[in-house]
Amino acid sequence: MTSRTARRKRGQILTETGLEKIKEAIAKAFPNGYTLPDISARTERTHSADNPKSSNFVSNDTISHILNRRAGADKSKLESLFRAFGLNLEPDDHKAAADHFGHQAANSNQRQDWGEAPDVSVFYGRTEELAKLEQWILTDRCRLVLLWGMAGIGKRFLSVKLAQQITDKFEYTIWRSLRHAPPIQDILTDLIEFFSDEQETDLPTTVASGISRLIKCLQTNRCLVVLDGVETVQERRYPERYQEYEMLFRQVGESEHRSCLVLTSSEKPREIDLLESRTGPVRSYKIQGLTLDAAREILREVGLVDENEWDSIIEHYRSNPLYLKIVSACIVKIFAGKASNFIEKNTTFLGRIEKVLEQQFEQIHNLEIKVMRQLAIARDSLGIDQLRSEISPPISTSKLMEALDSLLCLSLIEKITEGDEDLFTLQPVVRKYVINRFGQI
Numbered sequence: 001m002t003s004r005t006a007r008r009k010r011g012q013i014l015t016e017t018g019l020e021k022i023k024e025a026i027a028k029a030f031p032n033g034y035t036l037p038d039i040s041a042r043t044e045r046t047h048s049a050d051n052p053k054s055s056n057f058v059s060n061d062t063i064s065h066i067l068n069r070r071a072g073a074d075k076s077k078l079e080s081l082f083r084a085f086g087l088n089l090e091p092d093d094h095k096a097a098a099d100h101f102g103h104q105a106a107n108s109n110q111r112q113d114w115g116e117a118p119d120v121s122v123f124y125g126r127t128e129e130l131a132k133l134e135q136w137i138l139t140d141r142c143r144l145v146l147l148w149g150m151a152g153i154g155k156r157f158l159s160v161k162l163a164q165q166i167t168d169k170f171e172y173t174i175w176r177s178l179r180h181a182p183p184i185q186d187i188l189t190d191l192i193e194f195f196s197d198e199q200e201t202d203l204p205t206t207v208a209s210g211i212s213r214l215i216k217c218l219q220t221n222r223c224l225v226v227l228d229g230v231e232t233v234q235e236r237r238y239p240e241r242y243q244e245y246e247m248l249f250r251q252v253g254e255s256e257h258r259s260c261l262v263l264t265s266s267e268k269p270r271e272i273d274l275l276e277s278r279t280g281p282v283r284s285y286k287i288q289g290l291t292l293d294a295a296r297e298i299l300r301e302v303g304l305v306d307e308n309e310w311d312s313i314i315e316h317y318r319s320n321p322l323y324l325k326i327v328s329a330c331i332v333k334i335f336a337g338k339a340s341n342f343i344e345k346n347t348t349f350l351g352r353i354e355k356v357l358e359q360q361f362e363q364i365h366n367l368e369i370k371v372m373r374q375l376a377i378a379r380d381s382l383g384i385d386q387l388r389s390e391i392s393p394p395i396s397t398s399k400l401m402e403a404l405d406s407l408l409c410l411s412l413i414e415k416i417t418e419g420d421e422d423l424f425t426l427q428p429v430v431r432k433y434v435i436n437r438f439g440q441i
Contacts, residue, residue, distance in 0.1 A: 011072030011097050018078075018093030019069065023119060025085035031302075036060040036116060043084040056080040060116075068114045072097025110171055113194055117160045117175040117226075122301075124321060125294025126158055133162050133285060137224075137260050138169055142281050144253040146230075146272050147264045149287035150411035151356045152322025155264040158287060159226050162262070170224040170259075179229040181237070184244040187227070188214055195223060207244050211251050218252070218259035230265035236363040246271045253282040266360065268409040286411075289319025299339075302328040309339040316348065318427050326352050348432040357433045360410060367395065367403045369438060372412065372426065376434040381416055381423035 014022070030038060043058040058066075058077050065071040066081060075094065082089045136142045147155045160175065167173040174194050176187065188210035189203055195217040204210035217223065235242040246269070252261045253275040263269075268284065275282040289295070295314040296307070298321060304310065317323040327342075327349050335341040342349075350357075364372075374390045375382060382390070388400050404424060407413040412430060416423050426434065 012075045012078055012094040013069050013072050013097040014066060014078065015093060015095055018089070019067070021087060021093060022082060022085065023067070023121070025082075025087055027119075027122070029085055036063050039063050039081075039084075043080050056083070058084075064116050067119075068117070070113055070115075110168070110173070111194070111197070112167060112173045114160075114173075114175045116177045117163075117228075118157060120157050120160045120164065123157065123161055124297050125290045126154070126161065129158060129285070129287065130162055130165060134166055136283055136285075137162075137262075138166060140279075140281075142260060142283055143255075143257060144249065144261045144263070144272075144275070144282045146268065146276075146284040147262065147287055148266065148268045148284060148411075150320070151266045151360060152320050152353075153287045153289065153411075154321045155266070155287055156228050159228055159262055159264050163224060163226050167224060169222070171221045172223040174224070175226040175228070177228045178232050181232045181241065183241065184233075184248060185210060188248075191225065192217060195221060207247065211248050214248075215251060215255050215257060218255075218257040218261075221258070223259035224262070225259065226262045226264075228264045230263050230269060231267045234265070234267050234269065234363075236267075250275065266411065267363075270409075290321055290324075292319070295319045295321070295324060298324050299328050303332045303337045304328050304339050305337045306339040309343055312343060313339060316428050318429070320429075322356065323353055323429060348428050350429065350432060350436070353429060354433060354436075357430065360412065361433075361437070364407070364410070364412070365403075367399065368407055371400070371403050371407060372430075372434050373438050375413065375424060375426045376431045376438075379431070381418070381425040383421050383423050387424065 026034060026039060029042070037060060040058055040060050040063055043056055058081050062073055062077055063081065066073050066078065075089075078094055079089045082093070133145065133147075136145055147159055149155055163173055163175060172195055174191065176190065178187075184207055188207070192203060192210065192213055195214075204213050218225075230245070233242050233245050249261075249263070249269065249271050263272075268286075272282065272284050276284050290298070292311065292314060296310055299310050299313070300307075302325060313327065314324065317327060330349055330351055331337060331339060331342045361369075370391050371387065374387060378390070384397065384400060384404070388395065388397060391400070404413070408415060412426075414425050414427060416425065
């Protein structure tokens with residue numbers, strides 16, 4: 001038994017009863033969603049916010065282990081987590097981790113590791129998307145699938161829901177977040193150890209050998225790998241690091257194997273453009289806004305009234321689930337949930353949406369900013385020739401096409417077709433942000 005396996009079996013792990021109890025308490029405490037740092041901060045406050053090393057403090061990693069039941073934890077940490085949400089840890093809420101993992105190994109040939117995957121017990125719509133993606137992975141045997149779309153559109157949640165629905169068709173399922181831009185060697189080591197049941201001791205020392213070893217794992221077993229947040233290792237942010245990830249994506253897409261790598265990103269990686277085809281083993285799916293019924297359900301859950309006024313809000317925010325949650329929470333606080341009162345103000349509320357867009361705009365270049373400013377000023381949709389004539393100093397059509405292609409890959413502009421002409425425009429939320437940040441001139 002490796003030291004990593006031994007660590008997993010130490011301490012206590014929640015039973016189904018205990019897990020359901022704490023998840024219900026967390027959901028009640030954070031009705032608009034939560035992150036691991038949110039939960040961790042709450043454990044700090046039960047003792048002393050000035051002392052993060054207090055006995056009550058529970059770290060992000062430990063909370064992830066507890067909620068995903070992928071490793072044992074000290075009983076005191078379980079007690080601290082429960083206490084932070086007004087609960088007492090009862091005897092039937094936990095059991096020895098060794099018993100849990102021993103039973104799991106004896107009764108299942110499948111292994112799952114969900115890492116920091118969010119809870120998707122509350123999930124809105126996406127029936128058609130799930131059906132299409134399931135067909136691609138299980139029937140068409142795609143080797144690499146990209147889920148991409150603008151920030152807040154629900155890529156992360158969709159990736160978890162998809163993986164949960166099809167995990168029984170795989171021997172191994174692993175979900176990992178790239179939001180902290182880990183070096184690829186860390187990811188490769190993690191995957192190889194997982195697929196070897198922690199029995200691999202001679203781990204690769206180079207990226208190339210690590211990718212080759214991983215491909216062998218994908219060929220030997222039927223594996224489902226989800227890497228969430230590829231935009232954090234994109235070329236704009238980490239040029240050298242992305243080259244290594246690019247090598248991984250290319251080899252997974254081109255090599256024969258039995259497995260599937262699912263990626264999520266707010267920016268479409270350039271390598272996927274070169275690999276994908278409509279019927280081939282590498283495909284991409286752009287995630288659009290929710291259906292009207294699913295979007296209405298979000299507004300209903302948050303507490304909006306005046307249901308006959310909802311559709312205009314949903315259209316204005318393009319059915320983006322995160323945007324809808326942010327604006328509807330504001331309407332509840334300021335207008336007691338009355339959608340009609342908000343609509344009367346004839347404004348585009350940004351709030352926390354501004355920070356979401358800020359992260360994307362940190363990566364765009366000067367020419368792309370000029371393009372977006374012109375689209376924001378124009379308000380109407382513009383074609384390439386008209387857009388080029390408005391930009392000063394003059395630029396070539398080729399350079400403008402490069403900028404438009406980049407902005408489309410970032411989902412920051414929209415393309416519509418009127419007759420035989422392709423036109424470009426901005427969503428209302430993006431237009432408001434561009435005007436606020438860069439001005440109208």
